[in-house]
Amino acid sequence: MINGVLHPKNVVAQLVQHGVTHYVTLPDSETANMYKALVDEPSITIVPVAREGEAIPVAAGLFIAGQNPIISIQNAGLYEAGDSLRGLALGIGLPLVMFIGYRGHNRKGDTPDSAAKFLEPYLHMWRVEHFVVESDDDLDRVPLAFDLAKKTNQPVAVAIGTEYAKVDSEAEGSEQE
Amino acid sequence: MITYADACRIINESRGEAVSVSTMTQIKYWNAISQEPDLDISIGNAMSKASSVALGVALGDEDRTVFCLDSEGSLLMNFGTLATIAGMAPKNFYHFVFNNGIYAVTGGQPVPAPGVEYSKVAEACGYASAYRFDDIESLDSELPDILGSPGPVLIEIIVKAEPQGEGADQTWESNAAMPLQLRALRKRLTGTDDWGPGGPFI
Numbered sequence: 001m002i003n004g005v006l007h008p009k010n011v012v013a014q015l016v017q018h019g020v021t022h023y024v025t026l027p028d029s030e031t032a033n034m035y036k037a038l039v040d041e042p043s044i045t046i047v048p049v050a051r052e053g054e055a056i057p058v059a060a061g062l063f064i065a066g067q068n069p070i071i072s073i074q075n076a077g078l079y080e081a082g083d084s085l086r087g088l089a090l091g092i093g094l095p096l097v098m099f100i101g102y103r104g105h106n107r108k109g110d111t112p113d114s115a116a117k118f119l120e121p122y123l124h125m126w127r128v129e130h131f132v133v134e135s136d137d138d139l140d141r142v143p144l145a146f147d148l149a150k151k152t153n154q155p156v157a158v159a160i161g162t163e164y165a166k167v168d169s170e171a172e173g174s175e176q177e
Numbered sequence: 178m179i180t181y182a183d184a185c186r187i188i189n190e191s192r193g194e195a196v197s198v199s200t201m202t203q204i205k206y207w208n209a210i211s212q213e214p215d216l217d218i219s220i221g222n223a224m225s226k227a228s229s230v231a232l233g234v235a236l237g238d239e240d241r242t243v244f245c246l247d248s249e250g251s252l253l254m255n256f257g258t259l260a261t262i263a264g265m266a267p268k269n270f271y272h273f274v275f276n277n278g279i280y281a282v283t284g285g286q287p288v289p290a291p292g293v294e295y296s297k298v299a300e301a302c303g304y305a306s307a308y309r310f311d312d313i314e315s316l317d318s319e320l321p322d323i324l325g326s327p328g329p330v331l332i333e334i335i336v337k338a339e340p341q342g343e344g345a346d347q348t349w350e351s352n353a354a355m356p357l358q359l360r361a362l363r364k365r366l367t368g369t370d371d372w373g374p375g376g377p378f379i
Contacts, residue, residue: 022236047236048264049229050257057226058261061198061233064218064359065241066367069233087223088230092356093375153375 006135008037008164014142015044021067022047024055028074030101033164052077056084056155060094072099075119075159085126085155093153097145102132102161123157130157178337179313181206181275187317188244188273191324195271196238196362198231199246200224202281202339207246215365218358225254228262228272235267235328238366242269242324249276249295250288256298262329263303270328272299277338285340299331311335353378 011034015023024047027035038046047062047069049055055071062069073081078100089096104113111117123130129148131141142158149156185206197217199207204219211217220227231245252258252274262270278291296307305327310316316334323330356379364370 024233045236048261050260051255053226054229054255054258054261057223057229058233058236060359061230061235062237063233064230064363064366065234065237066363066369067237084223084226088220088226091222091352091376091378092359093372093379095375153373 004135004162005165006133006138006160006162008034008167010136010139011142011164012037012041012044014139015070016041018143018146019068020044020070022059022062022069023072024049024059024062024069025072026050026052026055026074026077027072028077028101028103030074030103030160030163031072031099033166034072036167037164051080053081053084056081056094056096056098057088059096060088060092063094063096070097070099072101074101074115075103075122076115078157079115079118079122082126085128089155090126090128094155095149095153096155097142097149098128098155098157100130100157100159102159105132105159105161107134119159123159128155128157130159132159132161134161179311179316179334180337181339183313184273184275184316184334184336185210185246187313187320188246191321192244193242195242195244196231196234196366197244197246198227198234200227200251201248201275202277203246203248203275215361218362219355222352222355225251227251228255228258231272232258232262232265232267232270234362234366235270236265239267239269241366242271243267245270245272247272247274249274249278249293250280252295253288253293259299259302259304259331263299266303266305267329268305268327270330271324272304272329272331274331274333275336276333277336279338279340281338281340284342285338294333296331296333299329299333304329304331307331307333309333309335 104116
């Protein structure tokens with residue numbers, strides 16, 4: 001059973017634990033609170049991009065320079081970034097964890113939002129493995145994504161299937177160990 | 178009018194140990210004269226994204242000068258990169274834009290609005306400085322000082338168009354070569370050879 005809440009500070013703790021250095025992102029409404037939480041994390045540099053297609057190439061450059069980036073974009077932006085995913089992640093064997101805002105996702109499966117309907121078929125088409133995270137209870141999937149990306153030298157998606165909780169309410173949330 | 182060959186030669190004279198991220202027509206001229214192949218990457222298999230890859234390298238290794246040898250057709254396809262670069266403001270980033278007004282690789286079709294002045298756009302976005310050259314003498318004399326100033330800097334070079342006709346290379350050998358180049362550069366920059374195989378080409 002899930003508690004239905006995903007606290008940004010718990011995700012940030014996962015990123016710190018995995019030595020993430022840069023968070024390349026185009027913010028979306030689902031992940032806005034994650035952005036706020038990261039602003040207060042000194043070990044991770046936020047790299048804002050103007051369009052989602054830039055995120056994977058910027059991350060590739062960072063990795064080439066010895067850094068450990070992830071990206072965070074919305075599902076609709078991932079579609080725009082298709083050629084970058086092809087040429088500069090899958091094509092070069094980039095071990096990249098991609099946090100994807102799962103806009104329109106619900107647990108009933110009857111979402112009217114095509115951005116949600118297409119996400120998992122789209123990832124399957126590209127043969128990108130993915131994990132869905134809907135609450136703090138799912139955060140044990142994040143290490144699996146990092147491990148799989150490193151093991152296969154391929155991008156792996158973490159689909160964020162809920163809005164992050166507000167940072168101000170985190171004191172009431174349970175800490176993920 | 179400046180030729181690709183002359184522009185690459187002059188840039189190379191001031192290169193030092195800068196990383197070079199190049200794309201499109203200038204790739205063959207740069208690769209022909211470069212004496213640091215382990216510091217070169219050619220983004221032929223992801224049109225428009227050379228500047229984004231170069232930005233990542235510049236942010237990831239702030240002590241290393243990074244050259245991006247971009248083209249105006251590619252830049253137009255990823256125009257937001259100018260704002261992204263200006264926003265991060267890497268002092269080690271030098272963005273060369275080879276402007277010939279056409280899509281050379283596909284046969285010479287004009288780009289939309291061939292009169293765009295990319296140096297002005299870069300300035301408006303917030304680059305530290307931007308320049309535009311259409312004669313080789315000025316480029317040759319001014320480039321060393323420009324490269325001594327902090328980035329991000331955009332250097333637009335008006336070049337003589339070289340549209341490719343029939344027989345253009347469509348073998349896409351760069352698809353297979355790029356992963357090897359990227360691994361060689363990571364090895365050079367980090368001193369470690371830890372990026373294993375993955376993907377369709379390696």
